[in-house]
Amino acid sequence: MTPAIELRATRRAFGSVVALDSVSLTIAPGEFFALLGPSGSGKTTCLRLIAGFDQPDSGAILLDGADVTNTPPFARNVNTVFQDYALFPHMTVAENVAYGLRVRGIARAERARQAGDMLDLVRLGEFGARRPHQLSGGQRQRVALARALINRPQVLLLDEPLGALDLKLREEMQVELKGLQQRLGITFVFVTHDQGEALSMADRVAVFSQGRIEQLDTPRELYNRPQTAFVASFVGSANVVERAAAQKLTGQDRAFAIRPELIDLLAAGEPAADGYVQCAGEIVDVLYHGASSRLRVQVDERTTLAVARSESAGGGVQGFTTGSRVRLAWRPGHAVPLRD
Amino acid sequence: MRSERPRRPSWERPSLFTRVMATAGLVFLHAPVWVIALYAFTTEDRTYQFPPPGLTLHWFDVAFARADIWESMRLSLLVASAATLLAIILGTLAAFALARRTFGGKESITLLFVLPIALPGILTGLALLAGIRTLGLEPGFWTIVAGHATFCLVIVYNNVVARLRRIPPSWVEASMDLGARGHQTFRYVLLPQIATALLAGGMLAFALSFDEIIVTLFTAGHQRTLPIWFYSELFRPRERPVTNVVAVVVILVTLVPILLAYYLTRPDERGSE
Structure with missing residues (x-):
C-alpha cells in the first residue's frame, strides 16, 4: 500500500539551529499518528513541512506516493487545524467553513449547503451566522476542524489541537477527534507535547527530541518498552x-x-x-x-x-x-x- | 458609550492648577481658529478690529464669485487626490515587503521610507527642485504630486505596517492551506483586515497634502495651490475677510476626513480579535 505520507531524510535548519535532522518517516493511510516531543524538538517543523508552509533544506516529502517537496500549500491535498485556530474574524462561521470552496470557485448555494453539512458534522449547525469571537474556545476548535475538512483532504494535520482548551473540554475533544477520524477514515497527524494525549488517541507515536525521532512505536510499546532514557522519562515519567x-x-x-x-x-x-x-x-x-x-x-x-x-x-x-x-x-x- | 465612571481615588484626580493649565493650553491652540472663523463674517474689510462692528454673509458671495479661488481649490483637491492614490499604492506595497520579512538592509530601507516625514520640508523642496531642474522637467501638476507623495507615502506605510504586524501569520497560512492563491489571500483575508488602515492613512495623507505649502512652493512652478493662494493673498490689502471665508472652507474640508480617520481606526473588538 502506498503510504499517505513519507519523509525521506528530511533536514531543516534555521541558521545554526538544526530543527529537523535527517528524519525519515512513513505514515499509512487512515492512521492516527502523533508527533510527540517537548518544544523545540522538531515536531512542529515536521508538521509544517508536510503542510508545505516550509521547505526542507534536503530530503524529500511524498504525499500518496507523489513528491510534493516543491509543491506550494494550496496545491497539496492536505489541510491543517492551527493551534490558534486561525479563523478569519471578518467572516461568519459559515463563511469560514466555506472558504476552501470559495477559493476553488464553487457556487454560493453549493458552498452554503456543504458548509451546513460540515457544521452539522461538528455539531455546530446553529452557529453558521455567528462570528468566531462569539464562540467559546471549544466551538472555535470545531469550526477550525470543519473548515479544514470541507476540501475532503487525504490528510488532516492538527497542531496542538487541544492545547488551548481546559481539561474537561480536552478530554471530550479527544473522544470526538478519535471518533471523527474513524468515521472519515482519513489520515490524522497531530503534534502534541502532552504524552497522555498522544498515548490515548494515536495508533502510532513518533517521539521527537533535538530534531530526531527517538522512538516510533505504538502507545503500548512506547509506554512499556521505552528504548532510550529520553523516551522513558518523557513518556509516562519513568525512573531512569x-x-x-x-x-x-x-x-x-x-x-x-x-x-x-x-x-x-x-x-x-x-x-x-x-x-x-x-x-x-x-x-x-x-x-x-x-x-x-x-x-x-x-x-x-x-x-x-x-x-x-x-x-x-x-x-x-x-x-x-x-x-x-x-x-x-x-x-x-x-x-x-x-x-x- | 461609557456610563457612570467610578469615582477615582483622590491622588488620581487632577489638581485645580493642572485643570487651569490644561484649559489654557487648549484655548491657546483653538482660539485663533475661532477668531478666523468669526472674521469671515465681519463687515469691516481692512483691519481686524475687535469686536467686529457688524456681521454679514457678503464675503461668501465675493469669495464664491472669484475664479482664482476656485482654480486653486480645484488644483489642491486634484493634487491631494493624486498624491494620496500614489501613496496608497506604493505605501501598501512597501508595507507588505517590510512588515514581516527579514533581509539584509531592511532597517536602512525602512529608515529611508520614513525619513521624508522627519526631514524639514524646505530640504525636501530644495532637493526636489534641484532634481526637477537636473532632469530638465517643467515644474507643474505632476511635480507637486511627486513632492507630496514623498511624505503621504510614509503615513500610509506606517498605518498599514502597524496593521499587518497585528495579523497572525497563521491566517495567511490557513488561507493558502485551504487552497487560496496569493491574490485570493490578499483579496479575501488581508485586504478586509487592512481596509480601515488604508482609509485612515489615505485620509490623513489627503489632509496633509491639501494644506502643504513649503514643498509645494519649490515644486509648483507657476501653479497656485490653495495654500499658495493664501500666502499671496496676505499681501493684498483689499477684501481681507475673503481669506477667512476660504480658511473656514479649508478647515471643514480637512477636519472631516481627519475625524473620520480617527473614528475608523479606533480599536474595535473585531479588529483586536
Missing part, C-alpha cells in the same frame, strides 16, 4: 537509572528504566519477595495526589527514584515521612534496559 548506578544495583553494566508504580515500598526492616532487586534509601519528599501518592527516595548520591503508591490498593503512605529510611524492591522483569 544510569549505568553506574545500575551496575551497583543489578550487576549489569546497562542503564534501565523502571516505572514508579512498579516499585514496591517497604519499611526499613521488611523483607522483599524472592528474586526482587532491592535497595535502601531515604524519603526526600511525599506528594499526595488523591487517588495515589508519589514519593521520591534517594538511593545513592546521584540517584533518586520516584515511587507511586495507590491509595485504594492498600498502599497508603501513612508512616512514610520525609527523612525516614525505607527499602525499595522491584521484579527484575519490570526494569526496561535502555539503549545508550
